[in-house]
């Protein structure tokens with residue numbers, strides 16, 4: 032990591048006072064609607080919006096500069112922006128000097144990446160890149176906001192680091208109304224990472240490879256020896272299962288059959304495993320393949336905490352008793368552990384949290400009493416600590432901010448004669464992931480209940496495809512049908528689909544290629560052909 | 565910001581330049597009734613229920629839009645002020661159906677509160693309302709023409725905050741109303757069904773369709789919690805009656821969302837009581853799921869896990885945490901993997 036951890040450096044409440052918002056690979060009005068509302072406040076106040084997105088999303092339509100880039104060319108775009116900043120002397124020399132390391136390599140890397148040299152591949156006017164670079168660099172309160180459009184690539188980590196480079200050369204870090212802000216997709220993805228659902232880290236991002244950490248947790252958990260080696264990441268786990276080497280999966284509240292690319296492969300993995308246990312609220316596609324299904328509860332039936340995108344730990348409260356014979360997920364794990372012979376006798380989630388606070392310094396100052404009314408933002412290291420609105424003030428978590436010189440890499444699959452279009456997938460406002468929840472809402476279903484594909488008017492005309500027509504979408508991996516929405520929202524040569532609909536899952540189409548560090552799949556680029564049916 | 569001296573109801577106080585009279589009064593603990601005012605919106609000055617007397621001004625001034633001046637002398641409680649407010653309320657009630665007994669906003673209605681506070685029992689101008697509930701196919705937002713007091717809060721939140729511009733004032737004079745242009749269904753407009761208008765409406769004109777008849781305000785237990793959809797982490801209130809979530813509401817002032825919610829948070833919680841919910845533990849026997857007791861399920865899983873661990877080692881087991889579950893649950897699943905099973909194979913799906 033460039034700074035120390037992967038969370039929003041700044042707060043949601045600061046957004047409205049940004050003077051420049053550089054939104055890249057993120058569609059806030061649909062994926063994070065209420066952050067969208069905060070951004071609209073900034074828009075109303077006259078902030079300048081620079082939006083990099085292949086589609087004419089809401090903020091692109093209201094932006095001062097819309098960089099309608101080709102999917103998978105983010106590094107080229109941002110490198111060209113850095114080229115402009117450095118060649119015009121707009122960088123923050125003091126910040127680079129005092130707070131960072133590794134700058135020279137980045138300088139060397141971007142030296143020849145002029146806007147003119149990449150304009151064609153990126154698909155954006157060189158002059159627009161120059162303008163964007165100047166505005167971003169010369170505005171004090173300039174924040175970067177990104178989402179899956181940045182991370183869901185084989186070079187997802189490189190993309191993120193390149194954005195960090197951009198923020199660091201301009202000194203837009205460690206102060207309010209600036210920073211680098213990943214908007215987290217799922218309600219508690221931040222919390223799940225924080226709590227150590229990670230093969231290499233204990234809660235609070237403490238590496239398992241550090242012996243001191245292991246000893247601490249051995250003591251806290253009363254076990255003789257904790258494993259020293261990092262575990263396998265989930266996609267690798269599925270591969271091992273196909274080879275017969277991973278025997279059991281215990282899956283709490285996830286639906287990899289919908290959320291991972293190439294579901295046929297995952298099906299084989301789960302079918303081959305000796306034991307698959309799924310805890311969930313519905314009979315999901317994954318649960319159907321399980322040997323045992325344990326009925327958990329929704330958020331309305333349990334106490335606990337969620338951590339949002341801005342690192343705020345907030346109280347989730349039980350509103351009703353569990354439905355039927357369901358049990359809250361925390362209770363299921365405790366009871367199962369006890370059955371296996373390791374007593375877990377937490378009377379309620381409050382005591383679980385207290386244990387978290389006792390083993391993870393980032394959360395040491397947070398307890399249920401303090402977050403009764405308003406949540407606290409970690410790091411919060413003692414009970415007097417007010418929480419942290421923005422990170423890296425004065426100093427980065429890792430000490431010096433690290434520049435990473437990263438060249439552009441082409442997507443795993445490029446268009447060719449047979450599959451001439453680029454497919455990107457993403458979220459719509461009306462649904463949420465596999466839509467197991469949203470599709471059970473009468474109102475939402477009334478508004479949107481069908482797979483669709485956005486096709487640019489020109490591409491549609493060439494193929495004789497009409498608006499509203501059901502067409503076939505084909506990749507090397509499979510094909511599905513979807514209703515065509517013909518408009519100018521998607522760029523020419525690019526088609527876009529939401530991934531929510533199980534009967535026509537876009538994940539049947541997407542490529543099984545991953546970022547080599549996070550193992551996040553490349554959902555944003557693959558090559559397709561569309562046809563009339 | 566510079567401080568100015570003003571006098572409210574005989575007391576001298578300091579308030580910040582740029583404040584309205586309403587704002588200054590509120591910070592000093594003096595309450596002034598309002599109807600068209602909403603903290604999330606620009607002051608509008610339409611209903612005139614917030615009027616006050618300002619020395620040197622011949623007419624009463626709407627406090628929500630009038631900025632304070634140095635040395636201003638203000639009274640919020642004179643006979644003249646109270647009578648003017650009463651007249652406003654009477655006028656509003658003159659064509660408002662007084663059917664509080666069946667209204668879903670009963671108990672949570674500013675007009676009802678004010679009529680109660682100012683003792684307005686009957687209207688001098690009563691005419692029978694006739695338009696009634698608008699027939700709209702959408703199944704989330706109900707609009708009752710007759711209850712609308714034309715305060716414009718819904719129109720303004722749609723235009724100023726959401727910037728979706730789906731609804732506006734339509735018609736004129738006595739026929740004036742609010743809604744999508746051409747009186748279409750919300751489903752045919754640029755409306756994204758966020759329900760922000762419902763949250764802004766001070767009366768029973770805009771309400772949650774699905775909650776109609778399901779409980780009165782004082783019967784509903786309002787439990788503050790966090791939306792379970794996206795990573796914004798909006799605070800919302802589940803309204804509960806008889807162990808059922810009847811509707812979801814929001815409150816201005818909550819962090820981080822200040823009473824704003826989107827369609828998913830406000831209207832997407834039907835999954836809680838959905839008939840498809842799994843309700844019993846299941847074990848697959850001969851390819852078919854069969855209901856079992858929790859004890860059977862636990863024994864089965866415990867035995868299998870122990871056997872697999874003995875035969876193939878702990879690293880042949882993978883645990884998957886969830887971005888949908890709580891922090892505590894994620895903490896426990898990794899503890900389960902590491903301390904109970906003895907493996908670091910714990911991960912979650914697509915870390916986004």
Ligand code: SF4
Nearest residue numbers: 712713715716718765
């Ligand atoms: S519907 Fe409600 S918020 Fe809208 S103008 Fe009428 S009373 Fe005001």
Ligand code: SF4
Nearest residue numbers: 791793794798826829
């Ligand atoms: S209400 Fe909407 S924006 Fe807010 S957390 Fe829920 S899904 Fe996200």
Ligand code: FES
Nearest residue numbers: 609611612614628
């Ligand atoms: S609240 Fe001031 S005029 Fe309506």
